[in-house]
Every structure is written in C-alpha cells, then in structure tokens.
Amino acid sequence: MAASSLKHLLELFIGFFRATILAYGGGPASIPLLEAEAVDHFRWLTREEFADALAAGNALPGPIVTKMAAYVGYHVAGWPGAVVAMLTSILPTALVMIALVGLLQRFGNSPILEGMLRGVRPVVWVLFISLAVDYVSFVQSVPALLIAAAAFVGLYVLQLHPAILVAGALAVGAVFLR
Numbered sequence: 001m002a003a004s005s006l007k008h009l010l011e012l013f014i015g016f017f018r019a020t021i022l023a024y025g026g027g028p029a030s031i032p033l034l035e036a037e038a039v040d041h042f043r044w045l046t047r048e049e050f051a052d053a054l055a056a057g058n059a060l061p062g063p064i065v066t067k068m069a070a071y072v073g074y075h076v077a078g079w080p081g082a083v084v085a086m087l088t089s090i091l092p093t094a095l096v097m098i099a100l101v102g103l104l105q106r107f108g109n110s111p112i113l114e115g116m117l118r119g120v121r122p123v124v125w126v127l128f129i130s131l132a133v134d135y136v137s138f139v140q141s142v143p144a145l146l147i148a149a150a151a152f153v154g155l156y157v158l159q160l161h162p163a164i165l166v167a168g169a170l171a172v173g174a175v176f177l178r
Helices: 003-021 027-041 047-058 064-107 111-136 142-157 162-176
Strands: none
Touching: 003 027, 003 064, 027 047, 027 064, 027 111, 047 064, 064 111, 142 162
C-alpha cells in the first residue's frame, strides 16, 4: 500500500474517531461533527457533496453514521477507506458503551451522573439546530420549501413515519425537480 494511502487511512481513522467518540446523542448528533471533519478539517468533500451524501444516506435503512462512514471512506481511499471509517465509527463507541454498562448499573441513581446527562442535552440540541441552519441554504427554492413544509406537516401534524416522508420526497423530486 502506498504511503499516501496509509496517510488517508490514518486521517479517516482520526476524523471518524473524533466525530463519533465525541458525539453524545446518537447518529444524528454525530452529523455536525462528521461534517466538520469531512468538509472543514480534511476537505474530503465539499459542503454540497456532504449534503448529497447525507440525503442519500437518510433515504436508506440503517444508522446514518455508518452509511456516511462508508461513503466518505470509499470516496477518500476506496474499499480500505470504507472499512477503516466504518470500523472507526462503530468500535470505539461500542467498546465505551460496554464499559459504561457496568458504571451505569453501579452509579445509575447518582445525582452527579443525572446532572451530567441533563447538562449535556442542551449541547446536543445546539448541534441539531446548527445542522439545520447549515442546510437551510440548500432549501431556498420554492419547490424545496414546499417539500420541507409538507414534511413538517407530515411528521408533526399527521405523525407519518419518516420513511414515508423520505419516499414521498424522492418521488416528488424524481418527477418535478429533474
């Protein structure tokens, strides 16, 4: 394997390790951190490419972080990159979770732990909001705004499953936004 390939694999490991080990709140909370690594820090993708990959990944079943890892890793270093990025996005947090199970069982009723969890939740909200604000620029056409409004109504008023909204948006996009 060429030195540049090893360099790319190491960068993928570092980028996905930082993004996933620091993400509190699950896969969606990781997206702003993944974007910071892939777009801002390592410049593997443009913001538009990241947004397209995120949209495509959300249209598929499964955890978004592993899908983004596979996409970005493959984009950067082919199959070895996809494997490194996916393993890095899964293994560290899985190992930490296994270690935390014992601590949570032992200290689950601790006021300090409860306070820590309550303290970090607002940060997760800010990460979600920052992701939404970043992607508002991609929803500036009238058809895109109508799709966003329909998705909002479908999700919060009609309480439709998100998969139905994604499928509907794909169909509308295929027919009307070509």
